[in-house]
Amino acid sequence: MSEKPLFTYDFYEPGKCYGEKNFEVDEGTVAKxxxxxxxxxxxxxxxxxxxAMIIIDAVLxxxxxxxxxxxHGGQTFDVIRMPRIGESLVTEVWCLDKEIKKDRKWVRAKSITRSRSSGEVLFTGIMTTLVAM
Amino acid sequence: MERQLKPSSRHVDFQAILNYADVTNDYNPIHVDKEFAAKSPMGGIIAHGTMSVALIWQALKNTLGVEALNRVALEIRFVRPVRIDDDVTGGGELKAGSDNVYEVWVKNQKGEDVIRGEATIKPAS
Structure with a gap:
């Protein structure tokens, strides 16, 4: 079985959506x-x-x-409504842009997190990362 | 709006970094593998940046109340790494001439910024 290649700088395509990741804001996770x-x-x-944990979980x-x-070089959060304990969330991630500055490879990923039951947008974010390769 | 955010602090030992990795499932070796981190450009373990961002959220909540968090737009930059056994404090103050934008920061025990940014408190709808 072949292993998946590393998700390096070259794999990021500005504008491309990488899918969705679910996250349960359950008592166990909050307790941790x-x-x-x-x-x-x-x-x-x-x-x-x-x-931040929800965004990173989706991006990773x-x-x-x-x-x-x-x-991690920077982060924005725009909260419309804070998630509640017991709520099921879904986060969509896509590549906003990328650039090489002084031989450093920077990628910005945009995320949008919604309530799974209602589709209501709860918060959005932009994660700036200095990627290793 | 309060002029100064009530600061929130914590000590960051290696166990706290490992616990944060467990909670967030972020096991990037730059945070958890001393040998790997020592050979990296960072020259040693650095704490997850978002571990310190939590202190800014706490300062906002402790000052403005939990309901206000539903109206925050936060933008931050990680300007210096947090190292094992650093003591970090998050806080902020109203930006000059503004009544709803805080300049926010996290500083280490030397008073150096590790995070800088702005938190905008949007009007209640």
Whole structure:
């Protein structure tokens, strides 16, 4: 069986959509988050720090396997409504653009996260990454 | 709107980085493999950048309340890596001349910026 090639800089195509990734904001996942951030304990409310986790989960899954050693350079979040604990989400990811600056390979991935049940847009993001290869 | 965000801090030891990797399923070796990271351009382990972004969200929530998070547009840049055993603090202050845009930051124990950015609090609909 042949292995999937590494998802290197050359694979990114500006404008191309890489698909969707589901994410469950369940009690177990939130409890794991709270082992790292015990103060994020508002009842019923998903900790806002998890927004980045949802985006990264989608990008790491859809643009994989990634060459090791990439670095997160920047991030935007535009929140329309914070997800609630118990909600099912779906995140769509596509390549916004890419460029090589001073021999460094930069990629920007756009994401949009919706409620799976209603289709309501909850938040969007742009993740800027310095890819390793 | 409060002029200053109430800061939020944490200590980042290697175990905390490993725990964050477990939670987020982000096992990039630059964060979890000391040998790999030492040979990389970073010269050693760096914490996940988004681990520190959580401190900005906490500062916003602690100051403006949890409901306000539904109206935030946050834009940040990771300007310096967070290393093992750094103490980092997230905070911010209202931008000069603005009543709804905060200049936000995360600083390490030396007072150096590790994250810079802006948080815009959109009007309630």
């Amino acid at each position: 988050w709270r082992t790292v951030y015990p103060g994020d304990d508002d009842p019923g409310v998903m900790p806002a720090g998890m927004l 899954t859809l643009n994989a396997p990634r060459p090791p050693g990439g670095v």
